[in-house]
Amino acid sequence: MAGVFRMVQRAFGTVVGAPRAAFLRNYGQPLQIEAVTTPPSILLPDQVRIQVQYCSLNSHDVKHLEGSDRHTLPYVPGYEFSGEVIETSNGDSDLSVGQRVVGVIPKRCGALTSQVALNISDVWPLPSEVSTREAAALVCGHSTALLAFSEIRQLDDDDVILIIAGAGGFGLAAVDIAASVFKAKVIALADTEGKAGLLRDRGAFAAFKSDLKSNYKEIMSATGNKGVNLIYDAVGGPILNTVVKCLKVDDDDGMLLGTYRREDLTEPEQNSPTKEEDDKKSKSDSSISKEVIDKLKTISLTDYKNEDQDKYYSIIEQTLQFCEDGLITAHVSQTFNLDQVNDAIEYIKGKMCTGKVLIKIDE
Incomplete structure (x- = not known):
């Protein structure tokens, strides 16, 4: 039984019960918060699995929910997030289990969920003085x-x-x-x-x-x-x-x-x-x-990632360092829980925000 528990813990991190995600099933309709019933995918070389703590929700995401940029339905919105590494592949990586990170999903969807598997080239370790909350709103x-x-x-x-x-x-x-x-x-x-x-x-x-x-x-x-x-x-x-x-x-x-x-x-x-x-x-x-x-x-x-991967990675690295040095700070307008994601969407539509809107995933 202990062995089974360790397998589940490695797959699902510290989440109680099955991971959840916000699914869009029809354009122009509210997001549906549902349990993720499919098992976690096996990590490819040079990938890590991240327990998502915060996901940024912005006006671009909201426009996509109305159908401005078509994804295959159903899909999970959100692409700028932060959290903690819970699993690594066998590839060479400076990232380790338990490390706090921020990630950007190139296809611009998939982050409003409990867990994300992502290439290490799209993940950045956080400096000690930058919180996961700030990082998700900053990058x-x-x-x-x-x-x-x-x-x-x-x-x-x-x-x-x-x-x-x-x-x-x-x-x-x-x-x-x-x-x-x-x-x-x-x-x-x-x-x-x-x-x-x-x-x-x-x-x-x-x-x-x-x-x-x-x-x-x-x-x-x-x-x-x-x-x-x-x-x-x-x-x-x-x-x-x-x-x-x-x-x-x-x-x-x-x-x-x-x-x-x-x-x-x-x-x-x-x-x-x-x-x-x-x-x-x-x-x-x-x-x-x-x-x-x-x-x-x-x-x-x-898009710049496709032109110059090294420069792209370096730009985000510099941004995090500027925050660590106290030169810049993220401005979070409001934080919502995952169950309140549709309230967050209306908040953005109503132009009530003055900065970034965050969705807190882990509870």
């Missing part, structure tokens, strides 16, 4: 910004950067990286005045509520009518049509970066019947001009 947003400002467009301390933060953690993370690591001068836009105040607290020297009518003048005034060197957009809305005019015309390295896929943007209709009709819908139009889309360079942390 993707901060590392995407670090990648953008160190590899895509080098950010300097005399640069002025505009960050369109909206309501989410990606924009807030970018403010943290730009201001605290690169010492750049940060202007930020948020979807409410209250969140603009939070952005100022996190390092922005100026922050405004997003407004199609007033933002151009506010940004130009804040820069002494000189404009900005770089725009970093974590939202992807029509505000881009306004703020792109704030890019310095004499800066050859000026750039517009977006943390989303180009195909997710809405272009204006090619055959608008009349100018009058265009004017009537301008207030509610969510489209982005072709001129702006042509200037846009999109950036994805997980």
Whole structure:
């Protein structure tokens, strides 16, 4: 009997009963919390099994639940998580059972569950001063910004950067990286005045509520009518049509970066019947001009993995070290238990969050 118990303990870690997961069975429907009835897969070489403690849930995940990025149903959402190694394969690895880690699943699903088996190239050991809670909220947003400002467009301390933060953690993370690591001068836009105040607290020297009518003048005034060197957009809305005019015309390295896929943007209709009709819908139009889309360079942390695996791993390693050194911190807006995951989704949809939303898996 003791031998059987050890086998079960090795397979299921410290979870009481069978592992659970949040399954999406139909697009647009609530997630279903169910026991995982299939036995754990045998680990492949260079894989580890992780007992998940926290999983980040963000706006990208929520859009996927509505069907914006089709997965084979049923599937388990979530891809940024933290926990503890409970099993290793026979491959060479610096990871060991009991080690605290953070992981990013390249296929962008599968983490809202008790256990995850993952290649060691997608798992990072945590520094001693970084908690699993903080790590789950830190990695993707901060590392995407670090990648953008160190590899895509080098950010300097005399640069002025505009960050369109909206309501989410990606924009807030970018403010943290730009201001605290690169010492750049940060202007930020948020979807409410209250969140603009939070952005100022996190390092922005100026922050405004997003407004199609007033933002151009506010940004130009804040820069002494000189404009900005770089725009970093974590939202992807029509505000881009306004703020792109704030890019310095004499800066050859000026750039517009977006943390989303180009195909997710809405272009204006090619055959608008009349100018009058265009004017009537301008207030509610969510489209982005072709001129702006042509200037846009999109950036994805997980896509970058395919371009340069070593650099990808190093970027996340650096992010964790910056947190260990006290340069950056994760901002967790709210933590929900796994059974409350659908409440968390509504919380994100309602734009109530000011940073990352976490799901606590182990109870």
